[in-house]
Amino acid sequence: MRVLSGIQSSGKLHLGNYLGALKQHVELQHGNKCFFFIANYHALTTVQDAERQRMLTRDVALDYLALGLDPHQAALFRQSDVPDVCELTWILSTVTGRGLLERAHSYKDKISKGIAPSMGLMCYPILMAADILIYDSDIVPVGRDQVQHIEMAQDMAGYFNNTYNCEALKRPEPRLNEAFIVPGIDGQKMSKSYGNTIDLFDSPKAVRKRIMSIKTDSTPVEAPKHPEQCNVFAILKLMASPEEVEEIAAAYRKGGLGYGTVKKRVVELFEEHFGPARERRAELAADPDLVEDVLVDGAKRARAAAAQVMARVRDACGLMTARG
Numbered sequence: 062m063r064v065l066s067g068i069q070s071s072g073k074l075h076l077g078n079y080l081g082a083l084k085q086h087v088e089l090q091h092g093n094k095c096f097f098f099i100a101n102y103h104a105l106t107t108v109q110d111a112e113r114q115r116m117l118t119r120d121v122a123l124d125y126l127a128l129g130l131d132p133h134q135a136a137l138f139r140q141s142d143v144p145d146v147c148e149l150t151w152i153l154s155t156v157t158g159r160g161l162l163e164r165a166h167s168y169k170d171k172i173s174k175g176i177a178p179s180m181g182l183m184c185y186p187i188l189m190a191a192d193i194l195i196y197d198s199d200i201v202p203v204g205r206d207q208v209q210h211i212e213m214a215q216d217m218a219g220y221f222n223n224t225y226n227c228e229a230l231k232r233p234e235p236r237l238n239e240a241f242i243v244p245g246i247d248g249q250k251m252s253k254s255y256g257n258t259i260d261l262f263d264s265p266k267a268v269r270k271r272i273m274s275i276k277t278d279s280t281p282v283e284a285p286k287h288p289e290q291c292n293v294f295a296i297l298k299l300m301a302s303p304e305e306v307e308e309i310a311a312a313y314r315k316g317g318l319g320y321g322t323v324k325k326r327v328v329e330l331f332e333e334h335f336g337p338a339r340e341r342r343a344e345l346a347a348d349p350d351l352v353e354d355v356l357v358d359g360a361k362r363a364r365a366a367a368a369q370v371m372a373r374v375r376d377a378c379g380l381m382t383a384r385g
């Protein structure tokens with residue numbers, strides 16, 4: 062299977078990114094042909110500072126490697142190192158109706174959060190469809206917020222194939238993790254734009270502070286509590302073993318278990334999961350060439366795959382390539 066996914070270089074990666082997307086990426090690298098990229102063209106819709114863009118791009122690459130992505134298995138690359146996606150974006154935009162883009166939830170959400178409604182933001186799903194279709198992707202592992210975009214990519218593949226009576230573009234399928242929406246410390250969806258994230262590579266002290274500030278109600282320690290209504294429990298559930306989750310749920314119902322105790326357990330679980338990756342990240346960051354070498358190699362592999370699909374697409378729609 063061809064697996065493809067992307068993460069924007071628009072901020073620090075958080076627990077929602079990991080459990081919704083990255084965890085699956087790392088798992089899928091064995092036994093599949095994987096392409097994972099840093100969506101820096103997409104990130105230009107929100108980060109418009111060159112130095113910051115460069116830094117965030119390198120950060121996402123380091124995060125991926127620290128979390129176990131093996132660049133010999135999966136191609137890890139920068140979106141902008143395969144500029145053919147911009148050509149495919151244009152071609153897809155000529156067969157896609159405006160109405161489809163106007164229905165995009167993520168566009169409406171972003172505007173409601175005050176992001177400028179640039180043409181780039183509006184056409185974001187076309188670029189995303191190009192990202193997916195240009196690698197003949199079979200499956201696209203993402204969090205639930207991205208599913209509509211993948212459905213749009215399916216539609217666009219169909220529009221192109223129907224218009225030119227061909228099979229040049231393959232229809233991709235989304236793939237979701239069991240944790241498809243990870244809640245933030247306030248109980249809403251964890252998102253950098255809500256300021257409610259637990260970042261994966263903060264210092265142990267900063268992580269602890271975030272976890273200890275997860276919002277709870279004021280039920281006293283001794284009173285019975287509802288695990289399913291508690292933000293701390295919702296986050297614990299994503300990291301603890303099923304047996305421990307059951308045990309803690311029973312203790313909630315019985316009473317006598319305080320939220321503070323459960324928060325401390327979440328801190329421990331977080332450190333067990335991400336402490337080793339934090340150390341590994343520091344080692345990787347100390348090698349100045351490592352990230353660039355990985356990204357250059359990944360880009361070569363990605364460009365070779367993209368060139369094959371683009372040859373089919375250009376042929377199907379009558380664009381000719383000048384020789385020489």
Ligand code: AMP
Pocket residue numbers: 067068069077078079080081082083202203204205206207240241242243244250251252
């Ligand atoms: P982004 O940071 O928007 O580029 O998201 C990168 C990936 O993380 C996408 O596949 C998202 O679906 C996923 N993701 C982001 N936030 C969450 C969340 N709170 N729960 C689950 N998945 C998420």
Ligand code: TRP
Pocket residue numbers: 065066067068069100103188189192193201203207210
């Ligand atoms: N839009 C995705 C997000 O915000 C990032 C992304 C860009 C992507 N292109 C993609 C994800 C292609 C999967 C496939 O999370």
